[in-house]
Amino acid sequence: MADHRRSTPVHPTTTPFSSPSATPPGERDGSRGPRGSRGGRPDPADVRQLELSPVPLRRIARLFAPHRAALAVVVALIVLSSAVGLAQPFLVRHVIDDALPRQDVRLLLLLVGAMLGVAAATAVIGVVQTWLSTSVGQRVMHRLRSDLFAHLQQQSLGFFTRTRGGEVQSRLVNDIGGMQGVVTQTATSVAANLTVVVGTAVAMVALSxxxxxxxxxxxxxxxxxxxxxxxxxxxxxxxxxxxxxxxxxxxxxxxxxxxxxxxxxxxxxxxxxxxxxxxxxxxxxxxxxxxxxxxxxxxxxxxxxxxxxxxxxxxxxxxxxxxxMTIGTLVAFIALQGGLFRPLMGLLNVGVDLTASMALFSRIFEYADLPVEIAQPASPVRLPRSAARGEVRFDHVGFAYDPDRPVLADVDLHVPAGTSLALVGATGSGKSTLASLVARLHDVTEGRVTLDGVDVRDLATADLAELVGVVTQETYLLHATVRENLRHARPDASDAEVEQAARDARVHDLIMSLPDGYDTVVGSRGHRFSGGEQQRIAIARTLLRDPAVLVLDEATSALDNETERSILATLEELARTRTTITIAHRLSTVRDADQIAVLSHGRVVEVGTHEELLLLGGRYADLVRSGLGTEPVAA
Structure with a gap:
């Protein structure tokens, strides 16, 4: 080694362009990067997921196809940044071997300026690359998240009853959020690490x-x-x-x-x-x-x-x-070698990261590929609310969650417009399921349900929701103000219309007694109110939409007798212009219905008025005697 260039080699742990002692990404404070990326082997859960639901790379590529130009720029910037960064060790070698021994101030200034320029260039390139890759990832994630949300909204109630709510949220939020790592972490790290490893290896061979x-x-x-x-x-x-x-x-x-x-x-x-x-x-x-x-x-x-x-x-x-070898060459070589280990480890973990990312896509696509059980009609029939009369007919209806266990069989009922139908029967007889078919919460497996002669399957979902209002026993209130909860049914309703609906549901006075009136926040799931108060708000919310058909599934079960009688009187008045289908276990709720249908094991066994069915002395009379309501029965 030449003596006239004697200088002290700089240890790689103290050079400004390498930091071998730094904690590797994803290891600081026990944090972790992409799921399954630690340990050098794929997560067994990810492997099982891909075995159950493999994902073709072609399908993933289609997601990013609209952003091909941006991705090409990202890759070019990564390669450019890595190539520019490799200049640093060579500049240091010239500083040690040429500028310092010769005391060449001009050369030293040029080299130091070049070092600063390289640092600034790589920093700027890194910012632009991060902005581009994150933008692409976020746009793809936004499209996928929005499409999946809309797709899941089209699923039937059966899907949500058999699926945990946390699972749906996890796939919409966590899995799609983790998917962005394919662009911002996995793909970009592969390009960056490969460029650094190849470039560093070539530079090391060129030096020694x-x-x-x-x-x-x-x-x-x-x-x-x-x-x-x-x-x-x-x-x-x-x-x-x-x-x-x-x-x-x-x-x-x-x-x-x-x-x-x-x-x-x-x-x-x-x-x-x-x-x-x-x-x-x-x-x-x-x-x-x-x-x-x-x-x-x-x-x-x-x-x-x-x-x-x-x-x-x-x-x-x-x-x-x-x-x-000169000392400058040695320092430059040590610097290159110090920057080689981390990208090399990154390349060794590519398979693990890819498996984790593909598993996320697999979980997302599982939901995206779910068949829509209640699909929108290809050519929907228009039935404006102004023209709807509210005539409902169950035409030999059959329904089953499981083909081997039918819930409804050969139900044939006619509910003329403006009349009321009460459904009674033992628990599990199919009352709620039958009523849910009118709002198309489920689709019939046999026969058809018609509204004003139109099969409900031929109506657009939005039109059907405008024509049929449903109030169930289990009310759900948003964590918002009372006014916002009511307007959730009809966003364009005026304050006067909101308050009138509340009056009709006998809940206006209660709302006005609250600290902020209609602007009072109801709290998580409406726990600020009692069960009866929640039901009255839910009834007001449905009445605000003014549907042609009103389905009340135990909608007054949580009300006291006096409030129930008051609301029933209101509903009776409102029923003159709409059709009402009521499910209840209280005699007071069903006795004044125009017709009562008694269900047993999914079949209609009796139909008639309260007096007719009592005189018949059949199943309805047995239900009354066994406790259908607590009021005295008068035939």
Whole structure:
């Protein structure tokens, strides 16, 4: 090595362009990057997901096809940034070998200026690349999220009754959010890491093929060692994630409004607290093990980053392997080698990241490919509210959730416009299911349901919702003001119309007694109000839409007798201009109906008025005697 260029080599851990001792991405403070990206092997759950529901790459490519130009620019910027960044070590070599020994101030200024320019250029390129890739990812995510939301809204009630609500939310929010990593992390990291690895390897060979060979010989065992440590942490982290999920479930079950109410009424507080403490205690040990595993990985990497430069320094000190290398060349080589390990590890984890990303797409596409059980008609029949009379007919209707277990069979009923039909029967006889067919919450499996002679399957969903109003026993109020809850049924309703609907439902006075009147927030799921108050608000909300057909499924079950009589009187007055189908277990609710249909095991066994059915002495008379309401029966 030439003596006239003697200077102290700079250790790679102190150079401004490499930081081997820094914590790798995704390892700081035990955090994790894309799901399944830790440990050097795919998450078994991701592998199972792809086995059950494989995803063709062609389908994913179609999502990004509209953004081909932007993605091409992103890749070009990544390659450019990586190539520009490789200039730094060569500039340092010229500073050490040429500018400093010769005291050439002009050359030194040029080189330092070039170093600053390279840093600024890579920073600007990085900002533009991040903006472009994030924009593409967000636009694709927005389109996919919006399409999936609209698609799920078209699913029947059966889908939501057999699917956990948290699962739907997870796929809409978490999975689609994680999908963005395909663009902003997986794809861009592959391009960046591949460019850096190839460019660095070429530059190392150009500087010294002997030292490059030493680096390549030392790196494989070092990579294997760090992957073994990472696998150990992966196992610990998986168990920690499961216990964290248990903790979240316990918090949701124990601290939600419904959960607290159940806990207090059952006296289960101490038991839940002990269970929570046990889970939290388990997390303490798992967190310590996880952090230690992470520290072991960091320690292993530090040893690697110390061992490789040590071997290079040793080789540079022997004439047989140095090849007359200058100190500047050695520093530049060490800098290149120091920046090689992390992108090399990134490339080794590409398969894991790709599997995790594909698993997310698989979960999303599972929902996107669900068949629409209640589809919009190809050529919908128009039936304006102004022209609707409200005549409902069940024409030999059959329905089954399971083909082997029919819920309804050969139901044939005619409800003339402006009349009322009451459905009674034992629990499970099919009353609610039959009523739900009018609003097309389910589709018949046999026969048809018509509204003014038009099959409800031939009406557009929006038109049918305008013609048929449904109030159920289980009311749902939004976490918004009373006014917003009422206008949810009809956003263009005036304040006067909102208040009139509330008066008709006998809830106006209650609302006006609230601190902020109609601007009072109802609270989570309407728990600010009693069950009867919630039902009255729900009735007002439906009345605001002024439907031609009103379906009341136990809509007055939570009301006291006096309030119920008041609302029934209002509904009776309103029923003069609309058809009403009522399901109730109170005699007071059904006795004045124009006709009463008695269901048993999904079949209509009796039809008639209250007096006719009592005189018949059949199933209806038995229901009255066994407790259909508490009022005296007068034939």
């Amino acid at each position: 093929w002997r030292l490059a060979l030493i680096s390549l010989v030392v790196l494989p065992p070092a990579v294997l060692l760090t992957r073994q440590v990472a696998r150990m942490r992966h196992r610990v982290t998986g168990e920690r994630q499961r216990r964290l999920a248990d903790l979240h479930v316990q918090i949701e079950e124990g601290l939600s409004v419904s959960g607290v109410l159940l806990t207090k009424t059952l006296g289960a507080g101490p038991r839940l607290a002990a269970r929570f403490e046990e889970t939290s205690s388990d997390l303490v040990g798992l967190e310590i093990r996880s952090r230690l595993a992470g520290r072991w990985r960091m320690a292993t990497m530090n040893i690697v980053f110390a061992a490789v430069p040590a071997a290079i320094y040793l080789a540079a000190g022997f004439p047989a392997t140095s090849g007359g």
